[in-house]
Amino acid sequence: MHGGAAQSILNQRLPSLKADSAAIYRTLKQLEKDGELSAEWDTSGTGPAIRVYRLTPKGWRKLDVWLEDVKERIGNLQYFVDAHAKLARPRR
Numbered sequence: 315m316h317g318g319a320a321q322s323i324l325n326q327r328l329p330s331l332k333a334d335s336a337a338i339y340r341t342l343k344q345l346e347k348d349g350e351l352s353a354e355w356d357t358s359g360t361g362p363a364i365r366v367y368r369l370t371p372k373g374w375r376k377l378d379v380w381l382e383d384v385k386e387r388i389g390n391l392q393y394f395v396d397a398h399a400k401l402a403r404p405r406r
Contacts, residue, residue: 316356316364317342342367350376 315323317339324333345351350373357363369377 316366318364320367345373348372 317335320342321333321335321338324331324338342351342353346353346367350370351367352370353365353367355363356366
């Protein structure tokens with residue numbers, strides 16, 4: 315997808331993130347530089363050309379590492395939620 319589409323999806327699905335376009339494009343550029351994304355210009359539309367990004371095999375591997383990290387963090391957060399539920403509140 316192109317950067318504008320990525321921003322729209324992020325804003326719809328994670329509204330509290332408030333992703334700004336400059337940060338998205340800097341990140342896309344860095345991921346491309348690191349070999350985790352490939353990009354090409356799409357000139358098939360009637361409007362201006364857009365840069366379309368795709369994950370490379372290296373990008374997919376990094377995404378898998380991030381997924382494992384997120385799962386671990388979710389487990390830690392769930393421990394906190396469960397522990398909090400078991401706390402006895404003092405009566406006032």
